[in-house]
Amino acid sequence: MSISQKFKRAASWGVLIGAWAGAVVQAAEFPDKQVTIVVPYAAGGFTDQVARAIAPVLAEKWGKPVVIDNRPGGGTTIGTALVARAPADGHTLLLSSLGYLTNPLMMPRLPYDPQDLKPLMMVSESPSVLYVGKQVPANNLAEFASYMRANDGKVAFASSGVGSSPHICAEMLASAVGAHIIHAPYRGNAPALNALMGGEVAALLDAPSSVSYVQAGRMKVLGVASDKPVRSALPLTPFSQSSAPELKPYSCSSFFGFFMPAKVPAALQQRIYRDLRAVVEVPSVADGVTRPGGELHLLGPEDFTAYLDAQRPRWAAVIREKHITQE
Structure with a gap:
């Protein structure tokens, strides 16, 4: 190796060591x-x-x-x-x-x-929980799957916006059931919840914390899209335990x-x-x-x-x- 090559290699190592040392100092001072x-x-x-x-x-x-x-x-x-x-x-x-x-x-x-x-x-x-309006004639997951198929293309799901998790999870649920839905996007979860409780839409996939509105009698909860225990103020039926076979594999979070x-x-x-x-x-x-x-x-x-x-x-x-x- 020539003296020139040795000098270039030493210089390269010097730059690398200097950059590493600078990063360590920056981390220490941050x-x-x-x-x-x-x-x-x-x-x-x-x-x-x-x-x-x-x-x-x-x-x-x-x-x-x-x-x-x-x-x-x-x-x-x-x-x-x-x-x-x-x-x-x-x-x-x-x-x-x-x-x-x-x-x-x-x-x-x-x-x-x-x-x-x-x-x-x-x-x-956060696993998705299926909430439905009080007007929806379904009290469990299997009944709601049948309701979606009987009203194919007419059941409205609220969401916090196009492409949000409530939107995509609802489309995944529709595919699992074998039906089509109406997507009703709102500007955030709060307006979507209000729309559900006000009877404007039939369903919403939202966080477990929204069960407080179920306790207040403003909507119903049918299940949680998770096979793990979920902390909640109310018991939540996992989709994996549904009596509807098509819903057992469904999960969304x-x-x-x-x-x-x-x-x-x-x-x-x-x-x-x-x-x-x-x-x-x-x-x-x-x-x-x-x-x-x-x-x-x-x-x-x-x-x-x-x-x-x-x-x-x-x-x-x-x-x-x-x-x-x-x-």
């Missing part, structure tokens, strides 16, 4: 200013409640303010784009849900490059997790992940995260990425079959 958690949904919703359960304890741990920035609109693309374009210093995080996974499948022109974001930590998973700009140094990513996980594992925080109706499901960057990769084909198949698009 945060040095306010941290923002961008929630691409309106305040008061499920994702927002999860963020607000975490932020105060995270701020206490870091000794810096942690603020929630609600950026609804565009099917979550407005808030997501904001984080994708944020400086790669770890001070801007995204807490999102199914839209992160499905928007690239539904939107031909995204206002951001999905490659500019990296999964950081999955926090929780939504995830909630953190993302960050992909160019954040690996050492800093790991530091933020470890701190986030430690905070979510605090019992009071875990209770706040699950109270809206989710179940803790903590995954690190690699496992969260693998989870999303495994889920993507299933959602893609429904989106293609039902021609679900957002322009």
Whole structure:
């Protein structure tokens, strides 16, 4: 090896060691200013409640303010784009849900490059619960499946928007039953719930926390799309225990997790992940995260990425079959 080649190799190693050392120092000093958690949904919703359960304890741990920035609109693309374009210093995080996974499948022109974001930590998973209006002549899953087939193309399902988990889960249920539905999108879960309780629509697939309205006599609950125990104020029949064979395999849930700009140094990513996980594992925080109706499901960057990769084909198949698009 010539002296010139040795010099070039030494210089390359120097650059690499310098970059590694810089990333370690950055991780050690983080945060040095306010941290923002961008929630691409309106305040008061499920994702927002999860963020607000975490932020105060995270701020206490870091000794810096942690603020929630609600950026609804565009099917979550407005808030997501904001984080994708944020400086790669770890001070801007995204807490999102199914839209992160499905928007690239539904939107031909995204206002951001999905490659500019990296999964950081999955926090929780919320199984879908089937709620129906009091006017619907069905009191269990099998009766509702028969009702859907007898009224093919006439049963209206509310959702929090085109391509939302209540929308896609409803289309999956229709396919399982062998019927077609009317999709009635609203601007969020609260208006969708009001539409159901007001008799405007027949059904809604929503979080377990909405059973409080069942207790108040404003709607009925028929089952939960999960084969695992679900924390709820009322007993929930798993679809796997339905007397309708076509519904036994049906399951549908939504995830909630953190993302960050992909160019954040690996050492800093790991530091933020470890701190986030430690905070979510605090019992009071875990209770706040699950109270809206989710179940803790903590995954690190690699496992969260693998989870999303495994889920993507299933959602893609429904989106293609039902021609679900957002322009």
